[in-house]
Amino acid sequence: MGGSNSHTISIDSRLEMGSLAEKTTLEIEEMRLVSPQPIDRKICSLETTHPRPISGAGLQDFGCKCVLHSIFHSVKIALFSNKLNLLLPCGPLAIVVDKLTNHHGWVFFLSLLGIIPLAERLGWATEQLAFFTGPTVGGLLNATFGNATELIISMRAMKSGMIRVVQQSLLGSILSNMLLVLGCALLGGGIVHFKREQVFNKSSAAMDSGLLLMAVMGLLFPTVLHFTHTELHFGKSELALSRFSSCVMLVAYVAYIFFQLTSHKHLYAPINEEGSQADGSSDDDEEPDLSKWESIMWLLVLTSLISVLSEYLVNAIEGASVAMNIPIAFISVILLPIVGNAAEHAGAVMFAVKDKLDISLGVAIGSSTQIAMFLIPFTVVVGWITGRPMDLNFQLFETATLIMTVLVVTFMLQEGTSNYFKGLMLLLCYLIVAASFFVHLDPESVQDKLEDHP
Numbered sequence: 001m002g003g004s005n006s007h008t009i010s011i012d013s014r015l016e017m018g019s020l021a022e023k024t025t026l027e028i029e030e031m032r033l034v035s036p037q038p039i040d041r042k043i044c045s046l047e048t049t050h051p052r053p054i055s056g057a058g059l060q061d062f063g064c065k066c067v068l069h070s071i072f073h074s075v076k077i078a079l080f081s082n083k084l085n086l087l088l089p090c091g092p093l094a095i096v097v098d099k100l101t102n103h104h105g106w107v108f109f110l111s112l113l114g115i116i117p118l119a120e121r122l123g124w125a126t127e128q129l130a131f132f133t134g135p136t137v138g139g140l141l142n143a144t145f146g147n148a149t150e151l152i153i154s155m156r157a158m159k160s161g162m163i164r165v166v167q168q169s170l171l172g173s174i175l176s177n178m179l180l181v182l183g184c185a186l187l188g189g190g191i192v193h194f195k196r197e198q199v200f201n202k203s204s205a206a207m208d209s210g211l212l213l214m215a216v217m218g219l220l221f222p223t224v225l226h227f228t229h230t231e232l233h234f235g236k237s238e239l240a241l242s243r244f245s246s247c248v249m250l251v252a253y254v255a256y257i258f259f260q261l262t263s264h265k266h267l268y269a270p271i272n273e274e275g276s277q278a279d280g281s282s283d284d285d286e287e288p289d290l291s292k293w294e295s296i297m298w299l300l301v302l303t304s305l306i307s308v309l310s311e312y313l314v315n316a317i318e319g320a321s322v323a324m325n326i327p328i329a330f331i332s333v334i335l336l337p338i339v340g341n342a343a344e345h346a347g348a349v350m351f352a353v354k355d356k357l358d359i360s361l362g363v364a365i366g367s368s369t370q371i372a373m374f375l376i377p378f379t380v381v382v383g384w385i386t387g388r389p390m391d392l393n394f395q396l397f398e399t400a401t402l403i404m405t406v407l408v409v410t411f412m413l414q415e416g417t418s419n420y421f422k423g424l425m426l427l428l429c430y431l432i433v434a435a436s437f438f439v440h441l442d443p444e445s446v447q448d449k450l451e452d453h454p
Contacts, residue, residue: 074290081289098312118149119339121302123347125299125302129299147370152303167394168442169337171401172332175430179427179429179433181367182361183427186419186423194420198417212365218246220403226238238391241392242390245377253373327439348363
């Protein structure tokens with residue numbers, strides 16, 4: 001009797017396990033049809049909710065497999081999901097060329113190409129993290145890490161004593177964002193929406209334009225003070241005024257962040273937001289590709305890689321200028337900012353094509369505002385702390401270029417409408433600026449080079 005009872009119990013347990021397996025299979029199939037998340041991650045979580053009688057060693061192996069699969073999935077998405085990542089091997093190749101040869105031109109060119117996909121992935125990782133932080137903190141993260149490449153290159157150049165490269169690369173980032181990035185966005189959006197004018201929030205654009213004009217004022221007065229020879233204390237008043245103005249600009253930028261994200265954030269809402277929500281046609285229901293901690297890890301990894309490549313890039317600037325017979329001013333103002341603005345460029349055009357012009361303006365003009373009101377004063381303060389004579393005297397040619405750029409963009413945006421012709425005009429203006437710096441010989445760079453190599 002006991003044998004038959006045990007036999008019956010074993011049969012019942014097998015039936016229960018069989019039904020549980022069938023139920024698990026049915027649940028997996030149902031999740032495969034309904035859930036938008038990857039099925040492999042769901043399977044791991046499902047296995048933990050329905051434990052099986054396995055040994056401790058088997059459970060440990062299963063956990064290791066899940067961790068390895070998660071790492072593989074993260075690397076696959078980060079490094080193999082974008083065609084621009086085909087340029088990633090250029091970074092290690094630049095290091096090899098620098099170690100084995102003395103061709104600064106090739107080192108500079110390969111480093112430039114290697115940083116482009118890293119900068120784009122840095123912007124992508126920031127967007128992934130923004131899914132978990134909300135729109136307020138997410139917008140601040142996008143603005144901050146969007147300019148991380150420019151900041152890293154500037155710190156490397158300042159460490160090497162190349163003050164003019166710092167000034168010109170930051171100036172070039174402003175010009176690139178306002179003319180090249182914004183011009184491509186307006187042109188692309190205008191071509192796709194050819195039969196009508198696109199509209200955007202005019203008040204937020206006016207506020208950013210006002211901040212840019214304030215930044216122009218901060219750069220203009222030290223320059224005028226220097227070239228009119230009206231300093232109270234020659235060689236000291238210009239630097240003191242630059243440091244004081246930088247502190248004032250930093251306070252103004254902090255107040256602007258508080259104004260934008262806290263007290264008056266309703267002024268920065270897209271003007272077509274209410275209509276899209278009423279129609280129920282919002283297409284922002286996207287799922288993040290990475291978890292929060294994966295996004296943070298990728299931000300740290302990508303920032304470190306950009307920092308390493310930036311050192312090779314900065315060290316090869318002077319040699320590349322001689323090897324390629326290109327002025328350092330053109331390299332600093334035109335070529336370096338194209339690398340740093342790769343993520344902004346792609347994002348601004350994509351949002352403009354989707355008729356989300358307010359986001360495009362936030363990327364292009366917002367990034368320019370942050371560079372002018374935060375990064376430039378920040379580098380002056382860092383130079384003050386480290387004993388570097390970094391000031392706001394960007395020389396007459398560069399300051400005049402910035403003034404005209406801010407005025408042109410301000411007039412373009414004052415109506416609150418956009419079309420392809422406005423984008424085309426901004427691009428043509430950028431061509432004029434690029435050609436001007438190609439034939440411009442910076443006297444300060446020549447003087448610094450003579451002082452470094454007597």
